[in-house]
Amino acid sequence: MSEHVCVGAIAGAFGVRGEIRLKSFTANPQDIANYTPLFSEDGARSFSVTITRQINNGFSARISGVSTKEEADALRGTQLYADRGQLPSLPDDEFYHADLIGLNVLDTGGTELGRVKAVQNHGAGDLLEVQIKGGSSTVLMPFTRAAVPTVDLASGRIIADPPEGLFE
Template identity: 40%
Template sequence: MSTSDDRKVLMAMIGAAHGIRGEVRVKPFGDDPLSFTDYGVLTTKDGKRSFEVEHARVKKTVVITRFKGITDRNQAEELNGVELYIRRDQLPETEDDEFYYSDLNGLDVFDQSGDMLGKIVSVQDFGAGDLLEIRPKRGGTFYVPFTKDFVPDISLAEKRVNVVLPDDYFSEGEPEPSGD
């Protein structure tokens, strides 16, 4: 018996209008800037609005997109800020050691001693590589580099991530000398 996966995955966000014929700038999320055009109808998170790509072309860091039914600048301007989603089950299966960021959100994070550090709330990239944003039970969020060295084990089935952190990872000052 198969069950429908109704979780939504954010694929792109509509930005400012482009020109006078209803085109918009779209900020895609993912490795391939045109990947959001591959899934047919895109919806808002609540599913109340849907959008079908008529044409899309990459221009620098955005994708200039025309959606069916959007024919003038006024209609295009109304779409600014709309997030575009697909159902999670529309995405292809991942290879071993590949994950969709949305699958990591909410997973419990444990350190090498087995102590729970918190839950993953997002995956961020500020330009130097992917970071897991983790929210502990108390206090502000913190980041762990999303590399094999820091995150050697992820189990989606167990909803668990194991991280290996240096002893001084949470210290405020300079790193301790290693004594070599």
């Protein structure tokens, strides 16, 4: 498991005084400010975050080291990471997306199907993007208890019972 978890992203400047548009990926979106300092993906920069108000698709926020619109625009697309130790513990049936990426996917008979490449959500629930073993193509598998009865983080694997024909 990674020691850092992506909790948000900077979507560009908001206004002319150095505020940013902040997208939060946390379960309770306003909690992103509780996990500061936040880090860039490479860890080279750290930011303290103060949410100023809610806006369409996120928040307007002030971050340390940014005081102009140009500085805020330069950070567009920067993903923000928090230390795993700052995040709350999860119940047994919930997982951080970062922990699922890279897990091997096996069917209920033990045959390897592939590896989790990404976790996506287009509004109807989480989907595991699984790169098929021995190929470059991927399939989207619903991340439901019926399709994924077992997630074993310690062993680095998922036992799946995918819908008929998904991996053919």
